[in-house]
Amino acid sequence: MIYPKNFEQKIGFSEVRRMLADHCLSTLGKEEAAQITFLTDASAIRESLQQTREFRRLLEETEDFPLNFFYDMRTAVARIRIENTHLEEEELFNLRRSLDTINQIVTILNKPKEDIPETDDEDETTNTGAEENAQTAAVVAALRDSNYPYPALHRLADGVATFPNLIQRIDQILDRFGHLRDTASPELLRLRRELQRAEGSISRTLYSILHSAQSEGLVDKDVTPAVRDGRLVLPINPAVKRKIKGIVHDESATGKTIFVEPEEVVEANNHIRELESQERQEVIRILTEITKKIRPYTRELLDSYHFLAQIDLVHARTALAQQMRAIEPEVVDHPHIDWGAARHPLLERIVERIVPLDITLTPEKHILIISGPNAGGKSVCLKTVGLLQYMLQCGLSIPVSETSKTGIFHDIMIDIGDEQSLENDLSTYSSHLLNMKNMMKQASPKTLILIDEFGTGTEPQIGGAIAESVLDKFCQKGAWGVITTHYQNLKHFADSHAGVVNGAMLYDRHEMRPLFQLAIGRPGSSFAIEIARKIGLPEDVIQEASEIVGSDYIQSDKYLQDIVRDKRYWENKRQTIHQREKELEKTMDRYENGLQEVEAERKEILRKAKEEAQALLQESNRRIENTIREIRESQAEKAETKRIRQELKEFSEGVDDIDTKAKDDAISKKIEQIKQRKERHERHQAEKAKRQEKAAATLRQAVNHQIPQGHLQPGDPVRMKGTTSIGTMESIDGKTALVVFGDMKTKVKVDRLERASADKEQQVTKGDAMAERISSYQISQATRKTIDDHKTNFHQDLDVRGMRGDEALNAVQYFIDDAILVGMPRVRILHGKGNGILRQLIRQYLATVPNVTHFGDEHVQFGGAGITVVDIG
Structure with missing residues (x-):
């Protein structure tokens, strides 16, 4: 049971529900948000x-x-x-x-x-x-x-x-x-084509009539055909309407222009109307079929x-x-509240900084009596409990700490604010008593009761007595609750009854300001004397009030404040020590984990080192075998061959002897040896490559001296300077040439090309020729695979609507490059109409691309000026 009926408005959940609906993407979700209810499962x-x-x-x-x-x-x-x-x-x-x-x-x-x-x-x-x-x-x-x-x-x-x-x-x-x-149906295709032809014919006829009228001075030069009631008409001056025979369909608001349908196009317009009617009937037929x-x-x-x-x-x-910044806390199937750093989500939106609350209610202490000064946060604390518990039981996340633990209540009842009713002849206190009656009737061990300013609204002594009696009834029924009060007798009741605990909203006596912190386990003081003195109430008035209430009350309140102050001091000390203990435990855990990680990392490094050594051994074996073969081909000394094999054998035995646990120093030494040998081998290979390149360059230079370059022509065999791959020049455009290398076409500056000859390749050494052929084959295969992948994933349309100019231009550049690569003859770029800025930027770029043979607007039926069609040659 949720009590009263306007509970959601009182607690602030109606605003939470509105925020939830604002995050929905459609009316589907908004309806669901409006229907979420309080759950007890x-x-x-x-x-x-x-x-x-x-x-x-x-x-x-x-x-x-x-x-x-x-x-x-x-x-x-x-x-x-x-x-x-x-x-x-x-x-x-x-x-x-x-x-x-x-x-x-x-x-x-x-x-x-x-x-x-x-x-x-x-x-x-x-x-x-x-x-x-x-x-x-x-x-x-x-x-x-x-x-x-x-x-x-x-x-x-x-x-x-x-x-x-x-x-x-x-x-x-x-x-x-x-x-x-x-193409939805053959009939629709026929009708739309006939409509296009009819509209084109009418348009041509109208423009012919318009041009004749303009040449005779009957119509202004800037006049264009218009549409009225779905029919093409000419806007003309009323003074010349008799000179253009036709039907007047409309006139402008000023009466200076009339819209005439020339008699030459009346029949054609009627035919278009018939075709449009037939088209609509065919559309309805198609839609009816798909709906079926x-x-x-x-x-x-x-x-x-x-x-x-x-x-x-x-x-x-x-x-x-x-x-x-809410989380999904642990939920138990019984009443329980153990919240850390609980925050009121609505208050956080309007207050720059709020103080989180730590609130705990357990079966042993299930009713919390909160006392403290006015404007100290008592009501906010009570509303925070009610709102977060209600949000939780509506299935929503709540803003508490990750360690919080939450429970389930079957009833939540609240008494807060002024509930006087003129219609029912109820005063504020009568309304509170009616709420107390309903709460006592419904209270159970699964009920959460929230009461603000318990017992106020009538004479303090009898009001306090009734409040104490009602509180005792709640205790007997095992109800849970958060209650705020200023009454001393309720504070004493909490100290003397099991299941009830005092709580204080803390107040800084030195700076005379509330701290908005809840301290459970002690009562709070109203600080009435101190607050009165702070706001400047005359001292004689304060003194007289103190005498009226009695020195015992003042002293007891002072002792209570001192107790609160001392407890707060020792509580801070305890928290500091607890925090340092936690930091020490974290440090110890970190060092222990660090040692374990170091040990694991050491083992992993050693394992990888051995694997690398084995891999290097295999690679070295292959390379050295190649070297031995070369030595044999060169009729080298057998002693040199024997020495190389012996060095390889020693290296292999050294790697096999590595012990990953007991011989760290040996492993490190072996790894260093491996690195040094690898570096020597790489230097040897680099020097060998340089010698081969130098020999090839000398050979190319000699060949170039033998073959005159002359003027390059389409069809000549050419190569790029510094390379050996031969292609065929397909065409020359100024300083740029189109050259075919295998299956790939590319544009190259003419000054980077030189004439090649089939004899030239034959003069390269046998090993270099074989390597060149292998390299050419690999490049060709990779290029072919890239082109095939692009063809498979390429789409003819590119949508750049909503992009900034630089983003759109970058996307178009990649798009056109891919289209040229896969050989696409025509593509479309969707940029929208708008102010025409994207269209202008894109077309300026297209004008600079040599492969683009033509670009322009799409047909008006398919997007018109909002789409650019690009033809690629």
């Missing part, structure tokens, strides 16, 4: 919190999780259950996009973890009794859920129907802009949109938790 609350926790992780781990096209199509889907109804184009397009979003989400949430087999339910369950079967089924369900990375979200998506076939069928008749394709295919799935579609609404709500809960 711990498992349902845990499930909701786990969904939020998993969704936050899902968004972090998935870059392209679909959060668009959350359209509410439930009304449209419910409507088409009636025969002969149909979805309009926009509805069908929104249905297609939202179904695709559902399909993607379900696919992601139902994707199992890698390398984890699915659990077979039939193998796990046995007929050993209903109770055992239920337990086994629960275990099987838990095992099955553990196969998925997001088990709570998987349970939400489990069994949700997706409709890839419907999506595919809709794609066959709708283009990507949501318009019905011309959708109609059998309306029930499943509505279930899928309910799932989409739940996903929208989970997303909103996650976004709200991030905004509030």
Whole structure:
């Protein structure tokens, strides 16, 4: 039970609900947010919190999780259950996009973890009794859920129907802009083509009439045809309307212009109207046919949109938790409050800095009596408890520390503020008494009671007595509660009754300001004398008040303040010592973990060192064998060969003798030897490569002297200076030449080319020629694979709408380069109309690309000036 009826407004949850709805992506989620209610089932609350926790992780781990096209199509889907109804184009397009979003989400949430087999339910369950079967089924369900990375979200998506076939069928008749394709039916294609021809004919006729009228001076030079009532007309001056025969359809507001449909195009316009009517009938027929295919799935579609609404709500809960810096705490299935660093989420939005509260209620101390000065934070503390507990039991994350522990209450009742009612003839105190009556009637060990300024509103002595009696009733019923008061008798009651504990809102007596900190275990002082003196109340008035109340009361309040001060001092000392002990334990753990990591790292380094040594040994063996073969071919001395083999054998034996535990020094020495030998080998290879390059350069120079360069012509065999790969010059454009190397064409500056000869390649050494052929083959294969990959993934359309100028230009450059590489003859760039800035930048760049033979606007029916069509030669 939630009491009273306006509980959400009193506690501030109505504002939280509004914030939650603001984070929803569609009306689907907003309706779910409006319907969230107070839950008393711990498992349902845990499930909701786990969904939020998993969704936050899902968004972090998935870059392209679909959060668009959350359209509410439930009304449209419910409507088409009636025969002969149909979805309009926009509805069908929104249905297609939202179904695709559902399909993607379900696919992601139902994707199992890698390398984890699915659990077979039939193998796990046995007929050993209903109770055992239920337990086994629960275990099987838990095992099955553990196969998925997001088990709570998987349970939400489990069994949700997706409709890839419907999506595919809709794609066959709708283009990507949501318009019905011309090819949706042969009849529609015929009608639209005939419409285009008729409209073109009318346009030509109108322009002919217009030009004649302009040449005769009947119409201004800047006049163009207009459309009125769907018919093409000419705007003319009323004075010359008799000189242009036709039908007047409209006139301007000033009366200075009339719109005339020339009689030459009346019949043609009528024909267009007929064609448009036929086109609309064909469109309705097509939409009715596709709707007929959708109609059998309306029930499943509505279930899928309910799932989409739940996903929208989970997303909103996650976004709200991030905004509030809230977490999903541990939840137990009984009343319990153990919160650290609890913050009021609404107060945090309007106050620059708030002091978090540590609040604990246990079965031993289940009623907290909070006392302290006015404006010290008592009411905020009470509202924080009520709001966070209510948020938690509505399945929302709450702003507390990670170590907090929360419980479940079946009732939350609050009495706060002025509840006087003129209609019911209730004073403020009568209203409070009515609330106390209802609370005592409903109170139980699973009830949380929140009362602000308990007992006020009437004469203090009788008000305090009644409050104490009501509090005793709450204790007898085992109710839980947070109660704020200034009454001394309630503070004494807390000290003398089990289950009740005092709490104080701390106050700095020296600076005379509240600290907004809750200290549980001691009562608080109202600091009435000190506050009165601070605000400047006359001292004689303060003195007289002190005499009236009596010295015993003043002294007891002073002693209480001293106790609070001393306890606060020792509490700070205890916290400091506790903090230092924790830091010491962390330091010890860090050193211990560091030693373990160092040991593990040492073992890993030694293992890798041995593996590298073995790898180097194998590589050295291969290289040295090659060297020996070369030595043999050069008729070198056998003694040199023997020496190399002996050195290799010693190296191999040295690596095999490495002990990764007992011979660290030996390992280090061997590793250093390996590095030195590897460096010597690399230097030897580098020197050998330099000698070979020098010999090849000398050879190329000699050949170049023998072959005159002359003037390069298309068809000549050429190479780039400094290389040996030969290509064929295809064409020359100024200082740039197009050269074909194998399967690849490239543009090269003419001054970087030199004429080649087939004889030239034959003069290169046998080893260099073989290496060159191998290198050429590898480059050709890599190039061919790159081109094939680009052809497979290349799309003819590029959408740069919404990009900045530099981003769009960069994207277009890569796009045109890829189009040239894969040999695409025509591509389209979607930049939108707007102010024409993107279009101008893109076309300025296209004008500088030699391979672009033509570019211009797309046809007006397919986007017009918002799309640039590029032809590539």
